[in-house]
Amino acid sequence: MKKTLVVALFALLALGANAADKKEGATSNKPVFTVVKQNPITSIKDQNRSGTCWDYSTLSYFEAEILKKTGKTYDLCESFVANKTYMDRAIQVVRLHGDCQFAQGGSAYDVLHTLETHGICPESAMPFPGSLYGDSLNNFNEFFSLLEPYVNSIARNKANKISGQWKQGLQGILDAYLGKCPETFTYEGKQYTPKSFAASLGLNWSDYVTITSYTHHPFYSQFAVEVQDNWRNPLSYNLPMDEMMRIIDNAVMNGYTVAWGGDVSEPGFTRKGLAYMVDGKKVESMKGSDMAHWLGLSAAKKKDIIDSLGVNVPEVVPTQQQRQDRFDNWELTDDHGMLIFGIAKDQNGKEYYMVKNSWGETGDYKGIWYMSKNFIAANTMDYMVNKNAIPKDIRKKMGL
Structure with a gap:
């Protein structure tokens, strides 16, 4: 009996030590960030x-542009923006007899187009999201x-x-669901139309360009990125990947922000506020039975390993x-x-x-994500940026 108790005691101590080691390892691996450059932004929304x-991120971008200027x-x-964009998109779907997609998604250009064509109003000039149908947020x-069926029934009508x-x-x-766009409204004691309000924001809409990086079109040319939500077919400047990344760095370091669009379906994008471009083969070569079977693991288990x-x-x-x-193979x-x-930067200098x-x-950083530069380089579809944030040598190649 005594021998059994001693063995059991040692087993418990070993388990406790192992758990402590794991906890200590997880804690020591958790990123500790030092800010290199942080530009002002407006509040987090949901x-x-x-x-x-596309709507929230790009309006947030223009809010940051206004704040800077x-x-x-x-x-x-x-x-x-959603009210105007969904009508515009429905008109195109009907014109094409349903041979394009009507969906909730969009692009940064949809927001820019709305600002230029229809104007904008402050949040307070329309019903709060979700309030018209008894919700506290959009649903x-x-x-x-x-x-969707309404638009499709018109677009595919046999008449x-x-x-x-x-x-x-x-x-x-x-x-009924978004609220009626106001023709006039009062903001800070002054009456505006949506177009006069947009004009009062102090931005030059021609300052904004979109950047991408692929080899199926010539570099330094412009093309419409071939994704369904890019339904207006705006042109993006096609640059080599290293220059695409240089622009982001230059923009941030000079006080600008970037309206980014890309892929967050990769396992390295976590709900805790981190994103890594995980090398699955290297993970499999690391010690640990779970890591050795990386490719066959569920998405949830992969995120546990990343954490x-x-x-x-x-x-x-x-x-x-x-x-x-x-x-080309639909991964991006x-x-x-x-x-x-x-x-x-984290504690390792990354x-x-x-x-x-x-x-x-949400997440460990209250709505902010820390996304590695490798992740952004690999998963950027395109982004919008102020042309004045682009290094002069690249602007010259772009003809700007």
């Missing part, structure tokens, strides 16, 4: 159950269950001729060819928009971009 990251803080209205489930009445019906649905490795996660160093291969997708506003999300104050 898109909730809506596919409007004028020092004024604005809360611009995402519902205004597009019911909204789009009506909107020889359709009337324009469908637009009034669609506008009714948009207004435990922390700053020691091995990363792929992206190449131009890898970017092209992943785009266009599924999220965010705002790059800073640069930070650099990350500080990125504002639109999922509320």
Whole structure:
């Protein structure tokens, strides 16, 4: 009995020591960030159950641009942009007889187009997101269950001729769920129209360009990135990957932010506020039974391993060819928009971009993500930036 008790005691001590070692290892691997450069941004918002990251991230970008240029803080209205954009998109789908996609997603250019064409209003000039249907935040489930079939039924109608009445019906649905866009409103004691308010913000809409990097089009040319939510077909400047990244660094270090669009479906993008471009082969070569079976693990288990490795996660160093291969084989997708506003280093000296999300104050950093430069280089679809933030030598090659 005594012998059994002694053995049991040693086993418990060993388990405790092992657990302590694991805890200590996880703690020591957790990133400790030092800010290199951090530019002012507006508050974190929550898109909730809506596919409007493009809207939230790009309005956040323009809010940061206004803040940089004028020092004024604005809360611009995402519902205004969504209302105008969904009508514009529906018109195109009908014109093409349904041979393009009607969906919740969009691009940074949709926001710029709205600002230029329709104007904008402050958040306070329209109903708060979700309030019209009894929710505290956006929930597009019911909204789009009506909107998509409505648009598709018009677009694929077998009639020889359709009337324009469908637009009034669609506008009714948009207004019922998003709120009616105001023709005039009062802001800080002054009356505006959406167009006069946009003009008062102090920005030059021609200052903004989009950047991408692929080899299926010539470098220093412009092309419309071939993704479904790029439905307006705006042109992006195509640059080598290293110059695409140089622009981001130069922008941040000179006080600008970047409206980023790219892929966050990779296992290295965690809900805790971190993103690494994980090298699966190197993970498999590391000690530990789970790591040895990396490719066969569930997404949740992979994220557990990434969390435990922390700053020691091995990363792929992206190449131009890898970017092209992943785009062509559908690995590199266009599924999220965010705002790059800073640069930070971890305790090992690795650099990350500080990125504002639109999922509320979630994760370990309350709505901010630290995304490694390798992750951004590998997963950027395109981004919008002020042309004045681009290094002069690159601007010259772009003809700007």
